Amino acid sequence: MTEHANLLRAGEPAPDFTLRATPDQMVSLSEFRGRPVIIAFYPADWSPVCGDQMALYNEVLPEFHKLGAELLGISVDGAWCHAAFASARKLHFPLLSDFEPKGAVARAYGAYRPKDGTSERALFVIDGDGVIRWSYCPPVGVNPGADGILEALEAMHGERSEVAR
C-alpha cells in the first residue's frame, strides 16, 4: 500500500465543496463548471521560505490563466489567517479555508494527514465537467513545483483543440 493510497485519481469525479474564501465570502467548486480548475492543497500559511509553493503559483498564474484555468489554494487555516497571508504575499488567487469541520475537503480528496492535522501538498487538475484529470502528491516536505500542472492543462487543451477541428 502506498502512502497516498486514498488520493483521488484521474477519471474520478471531483467532490464538490463550499468553503470560505474570505471572512464573508463562500466559494463552491461547482461555480467553476465549464473551465479547468487547479486545486492546490498545502499544509499551512506562513511556511518559512520565500518562494514557497503559493508564491510560486502566484508567479505562474498568468500561464495557468492562458490555459483557461482557475487556481484555488486550500489549507486548514482560518479565513482571517488566509487574508493576512494573501495580503502579505500579494497572492492573486483565492485561498480557501478547510477549517470547519477541519480538513473535511482534504479528507474527501484523500489528501489529509491526520497525524499533523494538515493537508498534504496534493495537486488536482479538474476539467470543465468536474472530473479529475490529474492528481499528484509528492513526499512530505517536497514542494512539487508547477511543471506537472502545466503539462496536465496542456494535455487537456490539446484534446479540446482536436475535438474542435
Add this chain to the structure above:
Amino acid sequence: MSAHKQGTLRSDVSERDHTLGAKNAPVTLVEYGDYECPHCYRAHPIVTAIREQLGVKLRFVFRNFPLTQIHLHAFHAAEAAESVAAHAGEAAFWAMHDTIYEHQQDSDDALDDAHLVRYAAACGADPVQVKQDLVEENFEERVSADFMSGVRSGVNGTPTFFINGERFEGDWTNRQAFTAALEEAAELAHR
C-alpha cells in the same frame, strides 16, 4: 500521465547560459535564483565555497528566477546582470552577480535601479547602457525565458538546485550534505 519525472531539468545547459567551470566537468550544478531572495543570499557563499572545494569536478550555472510579487527589485536586478553580461562579457557578469548578492542586505534600496547601475559600472559595464536597458526592458524576454525554463523543470522556490539535471531535494544549507551529493554525482558520472 506525466511523460517525465517531475523535478528534472528540461532545458539543457547551453551557450546561452552563464557558466563557471569546464564544460566537460563530471558535475553540473544549476541554480535557479532570485537576486533579492534572502535564502539565495545565504546560498551564495555556500556555492562559492563548494565551487572552490570541488574545483575542476564542478561546473556551475546560474539562471534567473525572480519572484516579482514578493521581491520588488528582483526582476530589474536580473535584467541588469544580463545587460552587464551582454555588453561587458561573462567575467563582468559574474562580478555583477557576486556584487548584487554581497550588497543585498545593505539597505532597503540596495537593489534599486540607481544602485544596480552603480554596481554595473564597478563591474566594468557602461552605466548609461545598463540604465537604458532597464528602462527599455531589453532583457525582459531573456529573464522571463529563464523563469519559464525553471517552472517547466519543477523549480519550487528559490534557490532551487539541479545536480546533473535532477532537482536536489536535500538541504543546501547543510554544506556537508550538499557537497556529498555533488561528490556522489561526480562518482556516478565516472562509472
